[in-house]
Amino acid sequence: MLIQYEKGRTLVHRYDPLSKLMMLFSTAIIAMVLNQVWQQAALLLLCAAVALLGARMAWSKLLKGLRIITVVAVPYFILTSLTATGDTVWFKWGLLSLKVEAIQAAAVMTLRMFTLFLSSLIYIVTTDPRELVAELTRRLRVPYRFAFGLSAALTFIPLLEEEGRNIKAAQQVRGHRPPRGLANRVRYGLKFITAVLLNALRRVQQTAGAMESKGFGAYPDRTYRLEVIIPRWCLISAIMYALFTLWVWWVV
Numbered sequence: 001m002l003i004q005y006e007k008g009r010t011l012v013h014r015y016d017p018l019s020k021l022m023m024l025f026s027t028a029i030i031a032m033v034l035n036q037v038w039q040q041a042a043l044l045l046l047c048a049a050v051a052l053l054g055a056r057m058a059w060s061k062l063l064k065g066l067r068i069i070t071v072v073a074v075p076y077f078i079l080t081s082l083t084a085t086g087d088t089v090w091f092k093w094g095l096l097s098l099k100v101e102a103i104q105a106a107a108v109m110t111l112r113m114f115t116l117f118l119s120s121l122i123y124i125v126t127t128d129p130r131e132l133v134a135e136l137t138r139r140l141r142v143p144y145r146f147a148f149g150l151s152a153a154l155t156f157i158p159l160l161e162e163e164g165r166n167i168k169a170a171q172q173v174r175g176h177r178p179p180r181g182l183a184n185r186v187r188y189g190l191k192f193i194t195a196v197l198l199n200a201l202r203r204v205q206q207t208a209g210a211m212e213s214k215g216f217g218a219y220p221d222r223t224y225r226l227e228v229i230i231p232r233w234c235l236i237s238a239i240m241y242a243l244f245t246l247w248v249w250w251v252v
Contacts, residue, residue, distance in 0.1 A: 006125050012055040016230045017132040018139055019238035024123050026245040031115045033252050037104055040111035047118045055126050062118075069117040073110045080106035131228045144222050156203070163199045167192065 007013075012020070027047070034040055051057045084106065086099025129151040136147040179188040 005128055008056060010054060010056045012050065012122065012126045015234050016228055017127050017135045019234040020123055020127060022238045023241050024119055026241050027119045028116055029245050030248050031112045033249050035108060037107045040108050040115065044111050044115045047115055051118060051122050055122050057125065065118065065121045066114060069113055073113045077106045077110040080109060134228050159203065160196060160200055164196050167195050
């Protein structure tokens with residue numbers, strides 16, 4: 001249950017969804033603009049500090065989140081280091097040749113992946129999907145059908161994770177042993193993914209039926225019980241961060 005909203009009263013929780021969304025996009029732009037290893041490392045450390053101090057995320061949760069993206073980032077780093085071009089040879093062994101420029105490019109892209117994932121994780125953990133839907137429709141005039149789809153996606157992610165845990169527990173109760181060998185692992189993984197997807201489709205059908213019975217989408221507008229107030233300090237800090245992003249874009 002890693003990627004889901006958690007209630008709290010931290011500094012990041014007190015930001016309204018739109019201000020945090022603006023800062024999330026600004027962080028993504030900065031990460032795409034910076035092209036030095038030390039710059040990407042500094043930005044990643046800044047995001048980690050926001051997660052630990054601003055959002056009060058536990059070290060275990062932070063490391064689990066980074067472990068998820070490591071599965072993709074580390075192979076990408078190795079592949080890019082071996083295939084990217086460069087002029088300065090750092091290490092050579094037979095046909096294997098590592099270039100300094102290739103390693104730097106791979107490190108920049110890998111750190112960028114970690115930064116984008118961690119900043120998105122902070123946003124999801126500290127943002128109430130109901131407040132996000134209300135702000136998207138009221139402030140940005142996004143059709144509530146699309147906004148509700150985004151909220152449903154954020155809501156279904158932890159439900160699918162819980163479904164996976166229940167399926168594994170049921171298999172253990174029935175005496176299923178962990179698979180051995182590559183072929184058995186692939187076969188088990190396909191069966192497990194199929195079971196999770198079938199349960200997800202069943203939940204989607206139930207949700208769609210409930211929404212249709214309540215008349216969802218029958219009217220161009222809808223009412224909201226939740227009222228989101230945007231503090232002035234949140235808006236000012238978000239605008240200042242956006243201006244800082246433009247300055248970084250101009251300087252770099």
